[in-house]
Amino acid sequence: MPSVLAVLSGKAKAYTRPKTFSAIDKRMLTGGIEVNELGLVGDEVGDPRVHGGKDKAVHCYPSEHYEYWKTAIGGKSVLNTPGAFGENLHTTGLTEQTVCLGDQYQIGSVVFEVSQGRQPCWKLNDRFDVKDMALHVQNTRRTGWYFRVLKPGELKAGDAIALRERPYPDWNLYRICRTLYERDVPLTELEQLKALPLPESWARLAERKYSNALNKNNDDFDLSARTDGPARY
Known part of the structure; x- marks a missing residue:
């Protein structure tokens, strides 16, 4: 059965570029961890405009x-x-090819729902110096995903991840990102x-992609603000 190998939390700190902050540098936690509707109690985000909130309460990565x-980056x-x-x-035990939009999982006493895949940003470039x-990350669909919290509770490393409901079995996260x-x-x-009941950020992308296809416009979206980020100096 799928399970949690580690539970991690972090504090927001000044990051690599001027006037930027991040809590990407997380540390493993032991024992039972309380989870509320905004995620792990005590966990922080560096930029609340694009991170955190109910639809991005908890990030999972396989x-x-x-x-x-x-192998890919050394x-x-x-x-x-x-x-x-x-x-x-x-x-x-879970990847983007086996996790579907809207899946509900129980971990410990917490019930989660898969809200969306991660939309990777420039902070990963600096984190890995790549x-x-x-x-x-986006092109290989190895993004991980976000949970929203349906039922707060407590979880810990070693807990099983039990599937409770799967309303959209045809729409795994790999397929959605590819689309x-x-x-x-x-x-x-x-x-x-x-x-599908997409979160706002994905709904906007889907609408733009549909509009372009309808008008036979195959231009790629400009995602550089997210993937390249602000100036380094």
Whole structure:
């Protein structure tokens, strides 16, 4: 059964570029951890405009991806322990190909719902010292995902991740990301995607992608503000 290998929390600190903050550098926690509707009690975010909130309460990242990244980007020391991607839950037994939008899982006494995949930003570039890391994460669909909290409670490392409901079994996160970011996606696929209960950020992307397809406009979206970030100096 899928399970939680590590639970992690972090404090917001000044980050790598002027006037930026991040809580990506998280530390493993032991014992029972309280979870409320905004996530792990005591966990912080560096930029509340785009991180945190009920739809991004808890970030999960599969341990299975770590070996891929060690090969793809070299022996980065940050990959030697859980938390390299700033995740709250470092998991095993689940990936973007097996997790679907709207899935409900119980971990400990907490009930979660899968709200969306991560939309990787420039902070990963600086975290790993890889110029295009955010795009690499997005293009390989190794994004991890966010949970919203349906029932607060307590969880800990070692807890099983039990699937309770799966309302959209045809829409795993890999498929959704592929539909949002690949070129030449069939209009029918976009229509189906738009009909799903997407969070606001994904709904906007889906609407833009659908509008472009309807008008036979295959121009890529400019995602550089998210993937490249602000000036370094």
